[in-house]
Amino acid sequence: MExxxxxxxxxxxxxxxxxxxxxxxxxxxxxxxxGQRTKPGxxxxxxxxxxxxxxxxEWEIQVRELPRQRRPASEAVHFYQESSESVARRExxxxxxxxxxxxxxxxxxxxxxxxDRRMIHRFTGKES
Numbered sequence: 001m002e003x004x005x006x007x008x009x010x011x012x013x014x015x016x017x018x019x020x021x022x023x024x025x026x027x028x029x030x031x032x033x034x035g036q037r038t039k040p041g042x043x044x045x046x047x048x049x050x051x052x053x054x055x056x057x058e059w060e061i062q063v064r065e066l067p068r069q070r071r072p073a074s075e076a077v078h079f080y081q082e083s084s085e086s087v088a089r090r091e092x093x094x095x096x097x098x099x100x101x102x103x104x105x106x107x108x109x110x111x112x113x114x115x116d117r118r119m120i121h122r123f124t125g126k127e128s
Contacts (some may be wrong), residue, residue: 003043004066006033006050012067014076015052015059030054050080056093060086 004012007022010031016022023040025031032051033042044050044063052059061080070076112120120126 002066003045005040006031006038006042006044007040009044009063009066009079010050010052012070012076013079014070014073015054025052025054056097057090058086058093059090 007019007026010016010022010025011019016025022031026038026040029037030053032038033044034049035051044066046063046066048063050059050061050063052061060083062083063079064081065079067076067079071079
């Protein structure tokens with residue numbers, strides 16, 4: 001039965017941009033293989049279960065294919081199968097974060113003009 005290093009598989013499946021980022025995530029406890037914390041060199045086989053946390057997002061996937069090389073993202077999605085509960089949870093988190101961002105006040109894109117500063121000074125009572 002074929003196997004591949006965990007860090008290499010995560011990189012090839014496009015969960016991380018570089019192998020070094022995958023190694024750091026694994027060592028940081030953000031990736032679990034078959035329910036247990038693991039090391040970057042641990043062998044992944046077809047059927048292995050992987051849990052990945054990136055910020056507030058979480059994936060629960062099952063390995064379907066072991067690629068020989070890194071492929072385009074359109075092909076990389078075929079390397080694994082994500083559980084429907086995982087997809088639903090992740091979409092709910094993304095929706096919640098969008099709502100929070102939309103309700104948060106935004107800072108102005110530029111600094112105040114001379115006219116704006118004068119109006120601010122008049123409003124706050126800081127005439128110079």
